[in-house]
Amino acid sequence: MISSTFVSGKGPWYVFDPRAKLILIILLCVEVFLPVPLWGIYLLFALAFVSLFQAVGLRMSFSPFKAIGLIIFIMVLFIPFTHRTGTPIIVIGKTVLATQDSLLQFATHTGRFITITYLTTLFVWTTRMNDILLTFRWFSLPYSAALVITLTFRFIPFIAETFTRIQEAHSLRQSEHSQSKGWNALFDILPTISCTLIFALKSIPHLAMSLEHRGFGSSVKRSSYRSLSRGASLFTHLLICGMIATTFALLIIL
Amino acid sequence: MDKNENRIALKVALIAILTALTTVFTIVVRVPTPIKGYISLCDVVIVFSAYLFGPWTALITGGLGTAIADVIGGYSQWAPFSFLIHGLQGAVIGLIAKKASKSGVVSDASLLSVIGAGLLGTVIMVGGYFFVGGLFYGFEPAATEIPMNLIQAIVGVVLGIAVTKTVRKAYPPVRFLTW
Numbered sequence: 222m223i224s225s226t227f228v229s230g231k232g233p234w235y236v237f238d239p240r241a242k243l244i245l246i247i248l249l250c251v252e253v254f255l256p257v258p259l260w261g262i263y264l265l266f267a268l269a270f271v272s273l274f275q276a277v278g279l280r281m282s283f284s285p286f287k288a289i290g291l292i293i294f295i296m297v298l299f300i301p302f303t304h305r306t307g308t309p310i311i312v313i314g315k316t317v318l319a320t321q322d323s324l325l326q327f328a329t330h331t332g333r334f335i336t337i338t339y340l341t342t343l344f345v346w347t348t349r350m351n352d353i354l355l356t357f358r359w360f361s362l363p364y365s366a367a368l369v370i371t372l373t374f375r376f377i378p379f380i381a382e383t384f385t386r387i388q389e390a391h392s393l394r395q396s397e398h399s400q401s402k403g404w405n406a407l408f409d410i411l412p413t414i415s416c417t418l419i420f421a422l423k424s425i426p427h428l429a430m431s432l433e434h435r436g437f438g439s440s441v442k443r444s445s446y447r448s449l450s451r452g453a454s455l456f457t458h459l460l461i462c463g464m465i466a467t468t469f470a471l472l473i474i475l
Numbered sequence: 476m477d478k479n480e481n482r483i484a485l486k487v488a489l490i491a492i493l494t495a496l497t498t499v500f501t502i503v504v505r506v507p508t509p510i511k512g513y514i515s516l517c518d519v520v521i522v523f524s525a526y527l528f529g530p531w532t533a534l535i536t537g538g539l540g541t542a543i544a545d546v547i548g549g550y551s552q553w554a555p556f557s558f559l560i561h562g563l564q565g566a567v568i569g570l571i572a573k574k575a576s577k578s579g580v581v582s583d584a585s586l587l588s589v590i591g592a593g594l595l596g597t598v599i600m601v602g603g604y605f606f607v608g609g610l611f612y613g614f615e616p617a618a619t620e621i622p623m624n625l626i627q628a629i630v631g632v633v634l635g636i637a638v639t640k641t642v643r644k645a646y647p648p649v650r651f652l653t654w
Contacts, residue, residue, distance in 0.1 A: 226546055254610075288549045292612060299615045330612045334552075337611070341551035365487055369535075372491035373498065373543060380492075380499045411634060414504070414519060415641045421492050422642070422649055428488035438483040 225374075226345040230277040234347040238458040239356040240449065245462035246344045249469065253333050257473050259325070262332035265469060269339035276347055285342045286335075293331060300327050350374065355449050367446055368437070372428070376421075384417045391416075489528065489652055490535055496520050497540020497561075502548055514623065517541055518600070518631020519638060521565045522593060526584075526639045528653055530569030538562025553607075560603035564628075568596040586636070593632030600628045 234242070253262060274282040300319050307322030345353070358367050391413050435444060449455075501517035517540065525533035542558040545551060568589075575588030584592075601624045608617030642649060 226551075285549065292616065295619055296612050296616045299613065299619075303613060303615050326613065334612050337552045341554075342549070345546055345551045365483070368487055369491045369494060369539070370543075372487070373494040373539070376492060376495035377498050377543075377547075380495050381503045384499060384503060408634075410504075410516075411637060411641070414500075414516065414634065414638055415645065418496065418520075418523065418638060418642050419646045421496050422646060422652065425485070425488045425492050425652055428492065429484040432484040432488060437487070 225350050227349045228277050228281060228346040230347065232272075232276045232347075234272055234276045234343060237347075237462075238449075238455050239348045239352040240359055240455065241458035241462040242344055242348060243356055244459070245466055246340050248462075248466040249340055250337050252466065252469055252473065253336050255470075255473060259328055259332065261469070261473050262329065262336055264472075266332060266336040266339060269336060269343055273339060273343050273346070276343070281346075285338050289334060289338050292334070296327060296331060300324065303327075352449075355446060358446050359449050364445070368432075376424075380417065380421055383420050384413070387416045387420070388413045485652065490532060493520065493524050493528070493532065493536035494540040494543070497524075497536050498544045498547070501541055501544035514627040514630060516631065516634065517544065517561065518564075518596075518628050519634045521561060522568060522596070522632055522635025523639050523642070525565045525569035525592075525596075526572055526589060526635065527642070527649065528569075529573060530566045533565025533569040534562045537565030552611075556603070556607045560600055560607070563603070564596040564600045567599055568592045571595060589636055590632070593636070597625065597628035597632060601625050 249265060253265065270282060273285075300323050301317070303323050303326060305317070305320065305323070307320035307325075309317045309320050310324055311317075311319040348356075354367055354370055357370075358364075388410075432438070497517055497520045500520045501515045504516045505514070517537075520540065521533055521537040524536045538558040538561050541561040542554040545554040545557050569592075571592035572584040572589050575592070576584040601621055604624055605614070605617050605621055608614075608620055611617075
């Protein structure tokens with residue numbers, strides 16, 4: 222199981238300071254929900270798409286669509302049932318399938334959704350998980366919370382593998398119920414879930430002991446997270462990101 | 476090292492493992508439903524955490540575990556909302572179970588109160604995703620997700636209660652892990 226979201230590539234998004242990048246992404250995501258003209262939303266989407274394309278290549282840049290394709294399809298299906306007012310655009314017989322208002326609403330919602338999807342994808346694909354964690358630390362995330370996230374990522378593959386192994390072991394011992402479907406399938410998984418939980422819970426005392434050995438909880442700290450630099454590059458990157466967010470906001474206002 | 480320091484390490488270890496479990500049960504463990512769909516079992520771990528370890532543990536592990544799952548699974552736009560919705564779901568379930576327990580220990584709460592808490596948690600989860608979905612892509616399309624979210628949450632409550640009972644019997648030392 223892959224528990225990292227970083228996709229290696231090239232371009233300015235990989236060079237940008239993660240702190241500046243995070244602030245920019247949050248600002249742009251908020252700006253999309255302001256009373257933005259439709260062209261503004263799609264301009265931002267185009268910028269996000271081009272940035273992703275430039276960073277990870279054409280094939281990868283289309284993959285976020287796979288994650289949101291179904292919901293966009295459902296949105297298309299619901300066009301005839303939303304906003305019945307306005308000038309009819311698509312009419313079959315006496316049935317109005319789409320009005321100007323409903324199409325405008327669909328375009329706005331779709332634009333917002335895909336823009337936010339691409340902006341957040343851009344951030345998590347072009348920033349290493351370590352840098353994301355250090356960014357949160359820089360924004361005053363407590364040491365214990367950062368440690369919890371680090372340990373979580375360390376244990377995700379281990380627990381996923383444990384679950385698969387337990388499931389395989391249980392499937393060997395099942396007889397008629399092994400191919401059960403419907404609601405039975407839900408209850409057949411119960412022993413596997415219980416075993417996985419117990420297996421994971423048993424590792425807690427050992428993990429706690431390991432943490433104590435490394436000095437966690439002690440008044441004398443033996444280890445800590447490194448800090449991201451506070452150099453001139455951070456200021457420059459923050460300035461650039463601020464300028465991008467302000468330019469987009471001004472475009473909307475004007 | 477005094478007892479308090481020992482408990483801090485235990486708390487961090489417990490929360491990290493439960494968060495990892497929530498993430499794995501969200502991404503990896505998917506169960507086919509009779510209506511040709513799949514549901515994730517994250518709610519099982521959230522109910523389990525709330526019922527066995529209390530509201531604060533469920534708040535952190537439920538919220539963080541599902542948010543990490545969203546980021547890993549390619550749905551990073553949902554991560555902050557999953558953190559809030561599932562975190563609140565776990566906290567409410569744990570809080571009600573704790574209030575309903577005479578001894579003040581969450582896992583001693585009566586079955587009826589746990590079911591009631593689970594149902595309220597279900598309302599929070601389903602309502603929360605409907606509201607956020609409505610903001611993202613309109614309330615009519617968001618309403619189509621209600622049935623699957625409802626099934627997922629109810630299955631989570633039923634399996635969560637069953638799993639909690641099983642784990643308490645099969646692994647009695649679990650009571651030493653509570654805080």
